[in-house]
Amino acid sequence: MTPALQAVHLCKEFRGFRATNDVTLDIREGEIHAVIGPNGAGKTTLFNLLSGFLKPTSGEVRLFGERVDTLSPQHLVRRGLSRSFQISSVFGSMTVRDNLAVALQAPTALPHRFWISDRALQRFDPRIDEIVAQVGLQDVQHRLAADLSHGEKRGLEIGLSLTQEPRVLLLDEPTSGMGSEGIERVIALVRRVAAGRTVVMVEHNMSVVAQLADRITVLQYGQVIASGPYEQVRQDPAVIAAYLGHEEDIFAEDGSEADIAPGHGSRA
Numbered sequence: 001m002t003p004a005l006q007a008v009h010l011c012k013e014f015r016g017f018r019a020t021n022d023v024t025l026d027i028r029e030g031e032i033h034a035v036i037g038p039n040g041a042g043k044t045t046l047f048n049l050l051s052g053f054l055k056p057t058s059g060e061v062r063l064f065g066e067r068v069d070t071l072s073p074q075h076l077v078r079r080g081l082s083r084s085f086q087i088s089s090v091f092g093s094m095t096v097r098d099n100l101a102v103a104l105q106a107p108t109a110l111p112h113r114f115w116i117s118d119r120a121l122q123r124f125d126p127r128i129d130e131i132v133a134q135v136g137l138q139d140v141q142h143r144l145a146a147d148l149s150h151g152e153k154r155g156l157e158i159g160l161s162l163t164q165e166p167r168v169l170l171l172d173e174p175t176s177g178m179g180s181e182g183i184e185r186v187i188a189l190v191r192r193v194a195a196g197r198t199v200v201m202v203e204h205n206m207s208v209v210a211q212l213a214d215r216i217t218v219l220q221y222g223q224v225i226a227s228g229p230y231e232q233v234r235q236d237p238a239v240i241a242a243y244l245g246h247e248e249d250i251f252a253e254d255g256s257e258a259d260i261a262p263g264h265g266s267r268a
């Protein structure tokens with residue numbers, strides 16, 4: 001089967017420095033795929049390349065078999081790939097529902113105005129109901145976004161991405177900055193939104209990765225050093241060496257000390 005998303009010999013240089021170095025990677029349709037690696041390994045750069053925010057120095061990105069690395073992020077959204085950012089794109093002074101309504105009306109013929117009539121926006125109500133349920137925000141759907149908890153806000157950000165009906169959803173550190181309650185909430189949320197679509201996520205919390213990811217790709221110095229299911233990757237000598245000094249914590253059996261962000265030291 002054609003992979004949902006592919007990197008093919010992907011390279012990105014910044015003034016001669018290869019942040020992404022010959023990355024070849026297949027994301028299978030319908031899977032949750034985690035990209036992990038020590039700080040500075042090139043995860044964000046790879047995400048920027050996959051989502052059209054950076055153009056590769058060489059190599060290709062393919063979405064459902066078609067080359068897309070020449071397309072803008074907006075064009076990629078239209079092809080079915082969306083990215084949810086850590087940085088909030090939420091309007092704090094609007095309710096959860098109104099945030100979703102604005103996002104839903106954006107690609108339609110309705111004029112881009114904040115004084116759109118309630119009647120015009122009502123047509124989005126059924127879809128808003130669905131998204132609110134998917135991201136678990138029923139109880140706070142009439143609350144101002146500014147008053148949401150950290151975890152609820154993350155839910156709304158992912159909900160905003162869902163308004164674009166992505167077939168492939170890229171999540172950038174979905175649990176960052178969260179306590180255990182928020183993390184549990186996001187794990188459940190990612191499971192729900194992954195139903196019927198492909199999810200790729202950068203995630204530092206290994207316990208989250210273990211619970212969610214069907215497969216994992218490990219980056220170091222811009223290169224793929226391992227790829228496969230969690231149990232296989234956690235025993236890979238190259239991966240253990242990449243996280244040297246941290247391995248017991250990173251791949252803790254009970255996930256108790258699994259939140260890691262080790263530095264990678266200097267390049268050999």
Ligand SMILES: Nc1ncnc2c1ncn2[C@@H]1O[C@H](COP(=O)(O)OP(=O)(O)OP(=O)(O)O)[C@@H](O)[C@H]1O
Nearest residue numbers: 014017018019037038039040041042043044045046
């Ligand atoms: N615009 C840029 N110009 C120059 N160097 C860059 C640029 N963006 C990233 N880099 C370098 O590329 C390398 C990979 O960075 P990147 O942010 O992709 O890593 P990362 O794995 O996401 O790190 P972290 O876990 O700390 O977020 C780093 O050495 C970084 O300094």
